[in-house]
Amino acid sequence: MLDWNTAIDAYAKQLEYVDRKSKNTIQAYLRDLKAYATNFSNRDIALDQVRSEQINTYLQLLNDEYANASVLRAKTSIINFHRFLKQYYQLKDNPASHIQKIRKLHRYPKTIDQSQIDNLLQQENLKHERFHLAMIDVLYSCGLRVSELVELTLSQVYLDQAYLRVLGKGNKERMVPMASITVDNVKRYLEMDRYVWLKTKSNRVFIKPNGKAITRQYVYTMLKKRSQLLGLDLEISPHKLRHSFATSLLNGGADLRVVQELLGHADISTTQIYTHIEKKRMQEAYQKFHPMNDKKGE
Incomplete structure (x- = not known):
């Protein structure tokens, strides 16, 4: 059984030392993944038990509460996390490979006169x-x-x-x-x-x-x-x-x-x-x- 915290820690090292992501990007990804992990672990769902439908439901909950850009980033974090897990732990399935699309909304940047x-x-x-x-x-x-x-x-x-x-x-x-x-x-x-x-x-x-x-x-x-x-x-x-x-x-x-x-x-x-x-x-x-x-x- 995969442990959420151990898996996230391993992915954090991948982001820092292999992908060479910036500190702020890593922090943003980890915030997304810790919230994701909390949602499932609170319901006693282990990491290797997560299914596509459950990820879709989670993203829909985010979509009802947060800005479009935040949901899109969380989706990206989740997809990349599960892709890493499949390769790193040699897993058979990747539940994030078939999750629903989220429409990107274009918001114009706010400026100052x-x-x-x-x-x-x-x-x-x-x-x-x-x-x-x-x-x-x-x-x-x-x-x-x-x-x-x-x-x-x-x-x-x-x-x-x-x-x-x-x-x-x-x-x-x-x-x-x-x-x-x-x-x-x-x-x-x-x-x-x-x-x-x-x-x-x-x-x-x-x-x-x-x-x-x-x-x-x-x-x-x-x-x-x-x-x-x-x-x-x-x-x-x-x-x-x-x-x-x-x-x-x-x-x-x-x-x-x-x-x-x-x-x-x-x-x-x-x-x-x-x-x-x-x-x-x-x-x-x-x-x-x-x-x-x-x-x-x-």
Whole structure:
């Protein structure tokens, strides 16, 4: 009888050492699989007793409760997990090979208006102002994922040449230019804050006042607090800043392939969704403001 925890631990090693998945991807897969395991073990169903129909029922439960993207990721985690088990333990059957399809729903990324970003980046006499401004500026002006910001090291920052060497998903490297104001903001933080806060040897660019490296949660909380302190009626997240980076470039006439490279997208179809955002906005603007839109056909 296969033990759930032992099997998941073995798969975690496969993800890390063989598949070379990023830390965040591994964490996401393991969260999915632990929830999956809990559902079955609570009903005394052993791992080698799981059937396709039971997986379908589980996915349907997820589909009723969670966002489409989360369910699709959980399905992928489960399929890959059972594929690994069949090969690793030389099992006869793979119950996940015949599970139902889940329709992928396309949700347009949410962005932030330029005027709101300008307000967010406006210099104020707030606590740790240089530190926070530098992080927000890099997120928006360079389009980094929050994990890329958190893990950014000093050896990846080239202030004199005004670019970042970013390690993205799957350890894929890309070069991202920095605006002169972004260079200035980062330089001020490094010289006036990081130097003072550094207590132990660390190569991370962004560290907290206590000398420890920032976390993803720290960045989310900082953005929320800053928005509140500035009196902005704005739900903000690192990913919204990344989305805004992409739409700003496309609005300015940037080539889609260039935006793909700057974002670190493996597939251009992922980048193309930003063009749909602008088409949708143009459509809404036409419907709202064009006088002919109110006239009905004879």
